Amino acid sequence: MKLQLKLAIYNALSKALVVLAFGALMPFIVEKVVYNHIDQRLKARTSKVLRIIEKGGLNDIARESDCTFESYNILKEEFILIEPLSGMKDVKPTVITNEEWEIDGEKLNHRIIRQSFIYDNQIYSLQIGEGIDSLNKLKNTISKVALWATILTIIVSIFVDVGYARLLLRPLNEIVERKLKGTKDPVHFNDVPVETSTLEFQQLDISITELMQRIKAAFMTEKEFISNVSHELQTPISILKTRFENMLMDEKIDDDVADKLDDSIRKLNRMSKIIKSLLMISKIDNEQFLKNETVNIKALLQEIAEDFQEHLSTKNIRLYMQHLDEFEIQNANRTLLYTLFSNIITNAIKYNVENGQIDISATKQSNVFVVAIRDTGVGIAKENLTHIFDRFKKFNKSTEPSFGLGLAIVKTISDFHRLNLHVESEANKGTTFRVEFPIEPFT
Amino acid sequence: MNVLIVEDERSLSHEMEIYLTKQGLHCDVAFTGAKALEMMWVNSYDFVLLDIGLPDTNGFEILKEAKKNAIDSAFIVLTARSETDDKILGLDLGADDYLAKPFSLPELHARMQAILRRKHGLKVQIIDINGFMMDYQNRTLTFEDAPVVLTKKEFDLLHYLALHKGRVLSRSQLTEHIWGDVMDDDYDSNYIDVHVKNLRKKLAAHAPIEWFETVRGIGYRLNAQ
Known part of the structure; x- marks a missing residue:
């Protein structure tokens, strides 16, 4: 109230x-x-x-x-x-x-x-x-007159009170609306002081502004740190990669050396990708991404399917999207949701068999919207199922390929959007990923 | 063709210089923003390869300054920072393209070629690949006037190899070009083989293609016939 x-x-x-x-x-x-x-x-x-x-x-x-x-x-x-x-x-x-x-x-x-x-x-x-x-x-007449006069006075005074309270509380409302509710992220905090002559409101305004400025400073430091880490790590990789590429162009080198150079470039690419992934996770964890878009999930899935066509064809995998309900998620980040689904689909292709199949469905249920992505791949062993979203989890069997950071990113993005993730898998039958979007009762 | 490399990491600018020189381009190098601006006044460059993180200034400032003074070089922004905002900002300020570090040298070269095509506009450029005529603008390939129908990826693959005729392109370099950043080259590089196999089949239906060489198990090369 x-x-x-x-x-x-x-x-x-x-x-x-x-x-x-x-x-x-x-x-x-x-x-x-x-x-x-x-x-x-x-x-x-x-x-x-x-x-x-x-x-x-x-x-x-x-x-x-x-x-x-x-x-x-x-x-x-x-x-x-x-x-x-x-x-x-x-x-x-x-x-x-x-x-x-x-x-x-x-x-x-x-x-x-x-x-x-x-x-x-x-x-x-x-x-x-x-x-x-x-x-x-x-006596009765006087009583009545006095009573009515009192009631009238009180009614008038209630209106005056309400008006005055509104005037008095206007700065507080402004602080709540503009500075608290109106602030989506610390960078866009509006630090113009609220006009008020009430000392307590002035102090509240100053405290909130100072607090937000401290958060903003920490936020910017973190942002700069991530950016600098990226710079410090990607620059040497860049140097090595270009150097190896130049060496590889030399016709005089042995096949053996060429192989090693090529392999080194691949390793560098992998390293660079891991750094990008880690920084992405860190950026999401530190709320460096905005959630200010309304995303149509059906359209997004169709777009991703389109983008993956060539990729699918190399393994001759058929992608079915037979049941797609309409759903829009508000306060979301489209780029991140794209990454979430494309990482799951990448895995579905990566661990699928030749001529395999991928089924994507999107179903609106009473209080949840479910996107299910099912593949006909090698499946994930039961004991590993709980670990697939961990960062750099090593599995017991050395033959089983590492899942890298792709699914860790999936988990981070779904946490960021408050989505639920479920995985079911059966060895040599396939894996199903379910991404659940809670439906707000009033939207 | 004159190129100015603005990059404070000397090892990196050195490698870029070696590669681009081999591609027949003339390269100058500036290690600081001030030096870069000075060189842009004095010389006329077709390309400026601009690093964002310079010791004395921000690359974007150089870009702004250059655009203000109507320097008509093509700018490719290079950055190792992780900000997607950088990309948008760079393009907004009038950069022609953007490459995230670590980039691949043939990719850089291909981007430069693409800018040249764009800048010199409508003139239809036909690349002769040992008798196969490639029209990049219209994305068609013909052999003795008979059309060779390629998928988008096959076309891009052949074009990329043709751009670097006589030089080996590794699978990972080809993957990077065709798929961009989406793929994990650990497992995707053999996808390139699938595309190459299909491409070769389509080309070989028209003429022998010994010039399409598999090199050392690393990658592929188009040779002159």
Whole structure:
């Protein structure tokens, strides 16, 4: 999951949590505020009523008979009730409660303050009530408005967050896309610094660039080394070869000497070829070959078969390619794949019998594409089968020819392309090489 | 025909000089890039055989410099480095051909002949091989106007031998020319015998070919009749 997406999800979740908490607490907060407000008002009224009584006496406002007083406003939103408390000696503490109060047969919720006072040696109770049904409605409205405002704010802030995160993470994305994913080989590494004011990204960019430059330096050193080894070894071979060729042109030399010179030239050719092969293996191992081509295997096999026609005819070997499925391998090196198949076919010709046969098939299966190359040659002894891809493996029987480096190169190239190699062989019947290309499920 | 050999390995330039002189070419040798450029100003060369790894400069620089100054010699780049990029670069810079070391001297000579044919273009060149007339451009061989049908390899083989008439070419030299680098000459040199056998059969159907000689079990030679 991308960092940017993770941040966005985290932001959204944490804010949703805030909304939930706020939504849950909101009614209580509003209620608290509202009651606080009413309580202040009730207390103020209580004091006012008590002041009036103190000034003018209770008789002014109370009824004669039982000294009680009742007053309701027209909407029954408020009332004041004063009544004497019989049998009470002490003044009770002031309390504020919510009660359902029946006024003229209509039950309404009220917040009521009860305070006792002494007048004329008699304890009275003063109750002032205020209807809270309308307040409860107000409370709900305020809660809703507050909740919606919060949700809206949070949605806006999520968008702002995502936008900002994108802006903030742009250098990181660029480092990943351009410097890591976009780098196929160290030589083509793009070392232009990523523009950013974020210190951590600057450091990351510098570290990656430095690392890649070190790899590039090592890569170039290796490349130069291989090139120099080639130069140092091929030059003396070149000198000897041309010298022997010149000597061989001399008509005066004995047949015996001529034979030896000719043989020496062949040995030099072999040496040169071994050096080339070793360097090729080394170059593949050191990733000096690019894998940036899409190769049509069917077309490649047909091309190789065409190139080998004359070679086949010298031993009168028939080459059959009856079943070739279409397949393209991506991120491959065509020259190397050509070498891979031509080395196998070279062996198939080399160890084949006169008038022999070679069958090449290419079959697409569910998750693998298989190229099978079967010959009717001498075959490979079972105990040697596991060693044929080794470099310079010597076989027990001295009569059996050495496989040289041809198959070692085959192995190196198939490892380089992550292919699987299988060999089956039966003495005097022939050998089958199977090269398996994994098919990526999504390509 | 003037040839400039630019090669710092003295033993190698010496052997090249011996061989090409025997082929009737006049050779000068330069061991450094600076010397080579100097000699190219002073003299006019048909061929410059240019080594890439020179002590004072890179052969490609010489090639660039020479092309910039409109030196019209044919350039054959010689290199012992293993880079295929070198080949592409050399040809891109205007070299006429490219040979990897270790090369074979008759192969070098054949490449030079091929360049000459290319440079002097359309003029049809007929090689007379003791009565067999070879037209390389059209890849035909006739004897007294009767066509002799050869495979591509047989034609190349006969042409290569005809180019070096009177000189022995060994099986490995012939293999190298016909197959290039693909083959392992350990086992392929007798393939040449198969081709030679077929070629001889086709030629002998028209005229006696004692001039097509097998030499010392090493190789083959076309002699003058």
